Amino acid sequence: MLDVIETITAKRDGRALSDTAIRSLISAYARGLVPDYQMSAFLMAAFLKGLSTRETTALTDCMLQSGIVLDFSGISGAKVDKHSTGGVGDKISLVLAPMAAACQVRVPMISGRALGHTGGTLDKLESIPGFSTDVDLARMRQQLGDLGVVMLGQTEEIAPADGLLYALRDVTATVDFIPFITASIMSKKLAEGLDGLVLDVKTGRGAFMKTRAAARDLAEMLVLLGEKFGVSTVAWLTNMDTPLGFKIGNWLEVEESIDCLTGCGPADVVSLSVQLCGEMLVLAKRADTVKQGKEIAQESIDSGRAFESLLNLVAAQGGDVSVIEHPSKRKRTVEPEPVCAPDHARGFVSDLDAFQLGLAATEMGTGRFTKEDEVDPEAGIVLHKRPGDAVIPNEELATFYTRKRALREQFAQTIRNAYSFKAKAPAAGNILIDRLSAEGWTHRS
Ligand code: URA
Numbered sequence: 001m002l003d004v005i006e007t008i009t010a011k012r013d014g015r016a017l018s019d020t021a022i023r024s025l026i027s028a029y030a031r032g033l034v035p036d037y038q039m040s041a042f043l044m045a046a047f048l049k050g051l052s053t054r055e056t057t058a059l060t061d062c063m064l065q066s067g068i069v070l071d072f073s074g075i076s077g078a079k080v081d082k083h084s085t086g087g088v089g090d091k092i093s094l095v096l097a098p099m100a101a102a103c104q105v106r107v108p109m110i111s112g113r114a115l116g117h118t119g120g121t122l123d124k125l126e127s128i129p130g131f132s133t134d135v136d137l138a139r140m141r142q143q144l145g146d147l148g149v150v151m152l153g154q155t156e157e158i159a160p161a162d163g164l165l166y167a168l169r170d171v172t173a174t175v176d177f178i179p180f181i182t183a184s185i186m187s188k189k190l191a192e193g194l195d196g197l198v199l200d201v202k203t204g205r206g207a208f209m210k211t212r213a214a215a216r217d218l219a220e221m222l223v224l225l226g227e228k229f230g231v232s233t234v235a236w237l238t239n240m241d242t243p244l245g246f247k248i249g250n251w252l253e254v255e256e257s258i259d260c261l262t263g264c265g266p267a268d269v270v271s272l273s274v275q276l277c278g279e280m281l282v283l284a285k286r287a288d289t290v291k292q293g294k295e296i297a298q299e300s301i302d303s304g305r306a307f308e309s310l311l312n313l314v315a316a317q318g319g320d321v322s323v324i325e326h327p328s329k330r331k332r333t334v335e336p337e338p339v340c341a342p343d344h345a346r347g348f349v350s351d352l353d354a355f356q357l358g359l360a361a362t363e364m365g366t367g368r369f370t371k372e373d374e375v376d377p378e379a380g381i382v383l384h385k386r387p388g389d390a391v392i393p394n395e396e397l398a399t400f401y402t403r404k405r406a407l408r409e410q411f412a413q414t415i416r417n418a419y420s421f422k423a424k425a426p427a428a429g430n431i432l433i434d435r436l437s438a439e440g441w442t443h444r445s
Contacts, residue, residue: 002028004038011045019058026062030161036168043165043174051179053224059179060225063187066161070137070193072108075145078284079106080196082276083189085181085218086118088206088358089243093121093151094257095265095273096280098309101149102300103277103293105284108144108192109151110158114367114375117206117358119253122153123367127250127377129330131319147312159187176208182221186229196232196283198276199223203433204241206354212237212433219436227438234279237433238272242352242387244431245269248361249380249401255327261307268431274298275432334378334401337408339415341385341395349385349397350422357381360414364402376403381415387426 002024010017025042028034051059072079082096097107111121111133122133135143135152143150154163162184169175189197199222202208203215219235226233245266247256259265260273277300278293287293300306315321323330361367365376382399385391398415402408435442 002033004028004034004042008038008042008045011042011049014049016052017055017058019054022055022058023062026059026161027066030066030164039165039168040172043169043172043180046179047174047177053221056179056182056221057225057228060183060186060190060229063159063161063165063183064190064229066187067159067191068137068157069191070108070140070158072106072141072144072193075106075141077104077106077148078195078286079108079144079193080198080280080284081107081109081189081192081194082198082200082280083185084200085185085202086115086208087202087240087244088118088354088361089245089248089253090119090202090240091124091245091247091253091257091269092200092273092276094124094254095260095269096276097149097151098261098313099273099277099297099300099306100280101147101313102305102309103281103296104286105148105280106144107149108140108194109149110154110188110192111151112154114362116208117355117362117367118208119248119250119358119361119366121151123375124250124253125151125317125319127254128314128319129323131314132317135317143316147309147316149309149313151313151317154188158191162187178214178218178221181208181218182225186222186225190226190229190231194231196280197226197234198279198283199233199235200272200276201235201237202240203237204239204354206243206358207240216434223436223438232283232438234283235436236276236279237436239429239431239433240354241429243354243357243383244272246383246386247380248357248383249364249366249378250375251330251377252380252382252401254324258307258310258324258327261301261310262304263301270301272431274301332378334376334403336399336401337412338396339398339400339412341391341393341397341419341421342416343393345391345393345395345397345419345421347391347421347423348425349387349389349391349419350426351420352383352387353418356414356418360400360411360418363407364400364404364411379403385419388428390425391421
């Protein structure tokens with residue numbers, strides 16, 4: 001018999017919960033048998049008193065078991081996915097999923113929407129006219145077999161307990177807690193029936209994990225859980241102090257992803273995509289080393305196969321292929337607004353604050369403040385200057401797009417304030433920080 005009050009009391013008093021207590025609570029909540037006020041009390045007690053690795057494992061398992069676990073064993077080849085903990089200008093999934101499929105990895109990618117100041121892969125994909133991310137499981141299976149890649153949103157069949165708990169965490173100040181984040185991410189990813197998983201754990205101003213220590217703790221918990229559930233898992237800690245690439249916004253990021261897949265993308269986005277693809281190829285046993293995997297990934301861009309894979313993906317999910325072939329064909333209905341460098345901007349851009357830019361872009365319409373908000377596919381920011389670039393007063397730093405014309409001055413000021421300038425060029429930073437696999441950490445910087 002489930003005694004909800006006893007479970008809440010035990011956690012409130014800092015006692016460890018048995019697997020059975022956690023399982024009973026979560027499965028009863030998923031079936032509507034525990035009211036939100038009791039679950040909220042439990043969430044806050046766990047947030048304040050902590051959950052051990054064993055408790056986090058039990059929580060992940062029952063969130064996973066609240067829905068179906070996909071079985072793609074009837075489809076030949078290894079199934080490997082990538083998950084990012086969220087950033088600004090993070091269009092890596094749009095580049096990586098078709099690229100990995102072009103390298104013979106099967107990618108059943110279930111993604112999310114914009115969250116806080118960070119963008120969402122589903123919103124980006126839906127900025128392609130006609131593209132549907134609402135794919136049922138039969139079609140998911142069919143497309144994974146035919147094309148090797150399918151990109152969709154979470155369905156009600158996959159980890160439904162996470163959907164319910166996430167909504168409650170969102171309104172009870174219990175989102176940013178590593179055991180909950182781990183259980184939330186891994187319950188969805190483990191449901192994909194994967195052989196391997198690559199995690200991009202972002203750290204820095206524009207990430208949810210602001211400090212390296214917190215990002216490392218999250219990476220360790222994610223990799224531990226992946227391995228415990230039999231999925232080979234690798235995590236990279238990557239820098240999210242400044243945005244990835246030059247473009248922030250839904251369609252803008254699709255444009256930049258097309259650039260990456262046609263060989264003219266920004267170096268940081270291309271190199272991170274190629275690195276993560278190299279990791280996916282090793283997990284899929286398509287390469288012996290990450291170095292070899294990266295060479296295969298780069299070759300898929302050079303040969304045009306990665307771009308062709310994107311075209312096939314867009315066509316299969318109802319998108320307008322002509323705007324992928326010719327991005328300028330997509331009609332623009334929002335006027336560009338320039339942002340110029342201030343008078344003291346002499347020398348070089350020394351820093352660029354991803355968090356401020358992410359917040360500004362969200363307000364412009366790239367993301368949501370309430371669940372009901374509609375995202376604007378055209379809204380966003382194009383950076384013309386990034387850290388290390390030379391600059392003089394009045395030179396154009398960025399262009400932005402928004403329908404909120406009354407806020408134009410405020411947006412221009414926020415973007416200007418996100419920039420710092422110095423007389424000397426800053427040292428070039430590295431996006432890749434540290435790598436974690438079942439064998440432990442490898443340090444890059
Ligand atoms: N992404 C998720 O899916 N869940 C979290 O809790 C945080 C980020």
